[in-house]
Every structure is written in structure tokens, then in C-alpha cells.
Amino acid sequence: MTEEIEVADGFFVKRRKIVFGTAASMAFARLFMMPAAAQGTMSYDQFLKAANPLAKSLIGDTSTAGQDEYLHSIAALAARVDAVPDPVAWNDSTQSFTPGTEIGFTPGGESFTVLHWRMAPNTEIRLHRHDYGNVVTLGLGGEARVRNFEVVSENKDYVPGNIIKVRKTVDQQLTAGNINLVSLDRNNIHGFIAGPDGAHGLDITTRLKPRPEYGTPYLGVRTDAEDDIRQIYEAEWQT
Ligand SMILES: [Fe+2]
Structure with a gap:
């Protein structure tokens, strides 16, 4: 069973609903949190709104596998950004x-x-x-x-x-x-x-x-x- 939640303006992810145990639920929910394939690109602001809470939820696991999950999750969002504002200075x-x-x-x-x-x-x-x-x-x-x-x-x-x-x-x-x-x-x-x-x-x-x-x-x-x-x-x- 899946539900669709809005993690940033106009950007939805599909998340599997879990009905048992809180710690396991959170781990599984994270595991199945996949960007919806048909949603296409996102703005830089949408990226920040999605990536900031996601990063906070994953940053604590600094094991090799934990870093892999963190990097792949942030990368999956970053790859959808359609335009990035110029930096303040070079x-x-x-x-x-x-x-x-x-x-x-x-x-x-x-x-x-x-x-x-x-x-x-x-x-x-x-x-x-x-x-x-x-x-x-x-x-x-x-x-x-x-x-x-x-x-x-x-x-x-x-x-x-x-x-x-x-x-x-x-x-x-x-x-x-x-x-x-x-x-x-x-x-x-x-x-x-x-x-x-x-x-x-x-x-x-x-x-x-x-x-x-x-x-x-x-x-x-x-x-x-x-x-x-x-x-x-x-x-x-x-x-
Ligand atoms: Fe470097």
C-alpha cells in the first residue's frame, strides 16, 4: 500500500505505508521513499525543501552503507534540479x-x-x-x-x-x-x-x-x- 506525499511545492514522493513497529516503520518508509518517476524536474527551492529534511534523517548513519544511502538519496534529488541560482561570488x-x-x-x-x-x-x-x-x-x-x-x-x-x-x-x-x-x-x-x-x-x-x-x-x-x-x-x- 502506498501513499503520495508532497515534500516540496509540486514535488511528490511515493511512500509505502507500514503498519508495524515504529523504528522499523521509519526505516522501511525511508527505504521505499522514491521520487515519483513522472514528476520530472524541480526547482532549486523545491530541491532544498526536499533535500534538507531528507539529509537530516539520514546523516546520523555514517557507516559505509549509511553514507551510500545518504549520497544516493541526495543525488536522486539533485539530478532533478532544472536550474541553479548563481553563487553570490566566485x-x-x-x-x-x-x-x-x-x-x-x-x-x-x-x-x-x-x-x-x-x-x-x-x-x-x-x-x-x-x-x-x-x-x-x-x-x-x-x-x-x-x-x-x-x-x-x-x-x-x-x-x-x-x-x-x-x-x-x-x-x-x-x-x-x-x-x-x-x-x-x-x-x-x-x-x-x-x-x-x-x-x-x-x-x-x-x-x-x-x-x-x-x-x-x-x-x-x-x-x-x-x-x-x-x-x-x-x-x-x-x-
Ligand atoms: Fe573535492
């Missing part, structure tokens, strides 16, 4: 060796932060590891190659100059409407290389831990895989 991303990569903040997220990014043609945002928050990236225009890696060395500490082994888990062309996910436990190193027309998109970031003293570590990865089948590369922590 600032250099500080994550590039050259100028031309910028980020801007748009208010409205309560437990998450909405950051726009834009990249001039052929610029690069360096590979960096997310150690204290997860990310839903949504492509809005242009195209960018996005690569994700995970450290497979036993010692995962950030020590500049240390040589480590990493696995490439994702190598994707991010175009408008595409999603890339970073959790603390999966795909948590990512970097962007803009195509010849540049690229822009959103990062919906959610802090789950205090920011470590070292901030956001950068990684340099060798060009050739050490193990091509497993996509294992030698890499070096950088400042």
Missing part, C-alpha cells in the same frame, strides 16, 4: 596549479553545503582526498573527466612525500546531469580535468567529522598502472 578554488578554476557558495543547505565550481577549458582541479566530509557532484554543463581513487596501502596516513598504492575506482566524463559520489569510505580521492569547452557543476558537501589539521591532502598519481587489471597505481602525497 573565488579561486586554490586546488589548481593554474588559474581558471573557481568555486562559489549558494546558501540554503542546512546540514550540507552547496558549492558551485567552474573550470576554464583544459584546466585541472588536483586529485585530493576527502577525509572529513562526503560529496555529491552534479554536472551542470560542459564536460570534465573525473577520476576517483582509494588508498590500498596499509598506511593511509597523509605524509607528504610518502609513496603509496592507490586503486582507480572511477574514470568518468561528467556532463550535464551526471553524478559522481565521494564517501569517506569509497572513491574518496577525486580530481577534475575540464574538456576543451570547460565545465561547471555543483558539489553538495556534508561534513561528518572535524576538519583534520592537515586539511585536504593532495595526491600525485603515476601515469601508468602498476596493475592494469586491478587499476593499481603508485602515487605520492603532495602539499
Whole structure:
């Protein structure tokens, strides 16, 4: 048995009605809360009205599976946004060796932060590891190659100059409407290389831990895989 509830103006989700146990009910209701397929796109305000309470209901479970559920749920809503307001200001991303990569903040997220990014043609945002928050990236225009890696060395500490082994888990062309996910436990190193027309998109970031003293570590990865089948590369922590 399902019911349709309005989670934002004009945006409905179908939810299965559960008739037993409160904790189980809530878990199942969340599980079956699916955007109605025929509803199409939503405005940015509708996204916030739906995503803010959803994020609050899911953020507490920081297990690997809990983060997966959180990221996939927010991503399912983000992918429906038809237009995003411009940020108040653009600032250099500080994550590039050259100028031309910028980020801007748009208010409205309560437990998450909405950051726009834009990249001039052929610029690069360096590979960096997310150690204290997860990310839903949504492509809005242009195209960018996005690569994700995970450290497979036993010692995962950030020590500049240390040589480590990493696995490439994702190598994707991010175009408008595409999603890339970073959790603390999966795909948590990512970097962007803009195509010849540049690229822009959103990062919906959610802090789950205090920011470590070292901030956001950068990684340099060798060009050739050490193990091509497993996509294992030698890499070096950088400042
Ligand atoms: Fe990032």
C-alpha cells in the first residue's frame, strides 16, 4: 500500500505505508521513499525543501552503507534540479596549479553545503582526498573527466612525500546531469580535468567529522598502472 506525499511545492514522493513497529516503520518508509518517476524536474527551492529534511534523517548513519544511502538519496534529488541560482561570488578554488578554476557558495543547505565550481577549458582541479566530509557532484554543463581513487596501502596516513598504492575506482566524463559520489569510505580521492569547452557543476558537501589539521591532502598519481587489471597505481602525497 502506498501513499503520495508532497515534500516540496509540486514535488511528490511515493511512500509505502507500514503498519508495524515504529523504528522499523521509519526505516522501511525511508527505504521505499522514491521520487515519483513522472514528476520530472524541480526547482532549486523545491530541491532544498526536499533535500534538507531528507539529509537530516539520514546523516546520523555514517557507516559505509549509511553514507551510500545518504549520497544516493541526495543525488536522486539533485539530478532533478532544472536550474541553479548563481553563487553570490566566485573565488579561486586554490586546488589548481593554474588559474581558471573557481568555486562559489549558494546558501540554503542546512546540514550540507552547496558549492558551485567552474573550470576554464583544459584546466585541472588536483586529485585530493576527502577525509572529513562526503560529496555529491552534479554536472551542470560542459564536460570534465573525473577520476576517483582509494588508498590500498596499509598506511593511509597523509605524509607528504610518502609513496603509496592507490586503486582507480572511477574514470568518468561528467556532463550535464551526471553524478559522481565521494564517501569517506569509497572513491574518496577525486580530481577534475575540464574538456576543451570547460565545465561547471555543483558539489553538495556534508561534513561528518572535524576538519583534520592537515586539511585536504593532495595526491600525485603515476601515469601508468602498476596493475592494469586491478587499476593499481603508485602515487605520492603532495602539499
Ligand atoms: Fe573535492
